[in-house]
Each structure stands twice: as C-alpha cells, then as structure tokens.
Amino acid sequence: MAEPGLSVRLSQAGQIPLDLQLTCAPGEVLGVVGPSGAGKTTLLRSIAGLYSAKAGRIAVGDQVWFDSTRKISLPAHRRAVGLVFQEHALFPHLSALANVALAMGHHPSGERADRARDLLRRVHLDGLEARKPHALSGGQRQRVAIARALARDPKVLLLDEPFSAVDRRTxxxxxxxxxxxxxDLAIPMLLVTHDIEEVTRLSDRIALLDQGCVKLVGSPAEVLADPVGRELIWGEAPVRPVHGDSEAS
Structure with a gap:
C-alpha cells in the first residue's frame, strides 16, 4: 500500500545538481530553506511538472506523477497541484471571482461561480468578488492567488516566497x-521562504537544502539549533576545536 502524502526522490548531475529525498504528510507544512541556488525552486517546479529531473520519483499517495525508471512523467495540467508565487500573476482584466473560477475547468461551468465565492469567503474576501486586481491591496491580491490555487482541488499546495512582496503587518x-x-486542508504543503521567522511560525518540519541536497530535516527548533543549520541559514561558522587545545587538555 502506498504511503500517504507526498514523497519525492530526485537526482541528477550537471548545471542543476540534485540529490535529495523528502516526504510531506497530509496536513503537514514542510518549510524548505537554504542559500540562493540551493535547489528550492527547482524542487517545487519538479513537483508541479514544470521541470523534469534526470532520475527519481514523485508520488502523492498511490498516484505516481514522475518515475524515471517506469518512464512516467505527467504534464503539469494533469498534476493536482496548487501553486502560489511571490508574484500573484492574476489576470488584470478579470475580477477576483473570475480569476478563481478560471482554475475550475474540472468542474461543471454552472458550479464554478458558487465554488469561487466560497473560496474567496474562506480567504476573507467577502464582498470583493467583483474587484479587479488593480483595485485590491497587495495582501488581497495574494489572498485571491491562494483561493485560485485551492480552486484546483489540489493534492499538494506549493508556496514559493508567497508573502515576501507584502508589508510585515499584512x-x-x-x-x-x-x-x-x-x-481544513488535509494535504501536504511545501513552503519555500527566506524568512526564518515565517518558516519557524508556519512549519511543522524544515528541510534545509544546499547545492541540490537535503542537509537537514527536523523541527524548526532542531534545524535552527544545529551547527550545519546555523552555518547555512545565518552564515555562522561552526565552532571547531583548535588542534593545540586538544593536545593541551
């Protein structure tokens, strides 16, 4: 029987090296952190079907989205993934309601408006359904983007620096x-962010990436207390014993 949740194993050499393995359980938020170029966005793009690694496997429950050995690689539109980026990428000529409803092509057309209203209500945008993106604040636009991601009835939600473009209060x-x-969402959620306070607040576990490899996985407290974590996140050099001190003792 397949493991519930998301499981990812990716490997390749070359310009974008990957050698990683991770899991994320239903209802869990897995924070993904690491230096620039660590492979965080490549990981999300691989899960979403926007990038194919040379080798590996990606599955959600018993659904296999990518398996290099079995020559399986579902295109992005066949993967039930919700994506939220730093830039909300809403259609400027469409209302909030229409932006959300547009992601519901898998539902009968007569049901889409009501479903979209319900999702906008869940992200606290009641009464703003008719507004176009230019008439919404940055935080409201990002709420529409979240509602649109959920409109796909995703099995995995991917958040790539989703809040970095808004002010701290928002x-x-x-x-x-x-x-x-x-x-309310019993699905795996991956959060990529450079904001350590954010990842500590929202994540159940953190996966620390560097050069395409998972260096650490653990609770926020465990990762932030580890010397490897401190070095990669804050640039703190690990304390190493001086050779002469060990001899003197």
Whole structure:
C-alpha cells in the first residue's frame, strides 16, 4: 500500500545538481530553506511538472506523477497541484471571482461561480468578488492567488516566497490565515521562504537544502539549533576545536 502524502526522490548531475529525498504528510507544512541556488525552486517546479529531473520519483499517495525508471512523467495540467508565487500573476482584466473560477475547468461551468465565492469567503474576501486586481491591496491580491490555487482541488499546495512582496503587518495576517486554512486542508504543503521567522511560525518540519541536497530535516527548533543549520541559514561558522587545545587538555 502506498504511503500517504507526498514523497519525492530526485537526482541528477550537471548545471542543476540534485540529490535529495523528502516526504510531506497530509496536513503537514514542510518549510524548505537554504542559500540562493540551493535547489528550492527547482524542487517545487519538479513537483508541479514544470521541470523534469534526470532520475527519481514523485508520488502523492498511490498516484505516481514522475518515475524515471517506469518512464512516467505527467504534464503539469494533469498534476493536482496548487501553486502560489511571490508574484500573484492574476489576470488584470478579470475580477477576483473570475480569476478563481478560471482554475475550475474540472468542474461543471454552472458550479464554478458558487465554488469561487466560497473560496474567496474562506480567504476573507467577502464582498470583493467583483474587484479587479488593480483595485485590491497587495495582501488581497495574494489572498485571491491562494483561493485560485485551492480552486484546483489540489493534492499538494506549493508556496514559493508567497508573502515576501507584502508589508510585515499584512504578512502577519496572511500567516494567521494560512494557519487557519491548514486546519481544513488535509494535504501536504511545501513552503519555500527566506524568512526564518515565517518558516519557524508556519512549519511543522524544515528541510534545509544546499547545492541540490537535503542537509537537514527536523523541527524548526532542531534545524535552527544545529551547527550545519546555523552555518547555512545565518552564515555562522561552526565552532571547531583548535588542534593545540586538544593536545593541551
């Protein structure tokens, strides 16, 4: 029987090296952190079907999305993935309601408006359904982007620096709303961020990447206390014993 949740194993050499393995359980938020160029966005793109590694396997429950050995590689539109990026990428000529409904092609057309209204209500945008993106604040636009991601009925939700373009007060409110939403979403959620406070607040576990490899996986407290974690996240050099001191003792 397949393991529930998301399982990822990717490997390749070359310009974009990968050698990683991780899992994320239903209802879990896995924070993904690491230096620039560590492979964080490549990981998300691989899960979403926007990039194919040379070798590996990606599965959600009993659904295999990618398996290099079996020559399986589902295109992005066949993977039930919700994506939220730093740039909300909403259609400027469409209302909030229409932006969300557009992601519901898998539902009958007569049901889409009501479903979209319900999702906008869940992200606290009641009454703003008719507004176009230019008439919404940055935080409101990102809420529409979250609702649109959920409109795909995703089996995995991928958040790539989703709050970095909004001010700190708005970011704090969005953190609270994501924490609220996750209570109702029994799906794996991956959060890529450079904000350590954010990843500590929202994540159950953290995966620390460097040069395409997972260096550490653990609770936020465990990763941030580890010398490897401190070095890669904050640039703190690990304390190493001086050779002469060990002899003197």
């Amino acid at each position: 970011r704090t409110r969005l953190h609270a709303e994501i924490a609220e939403l996750r209570q």
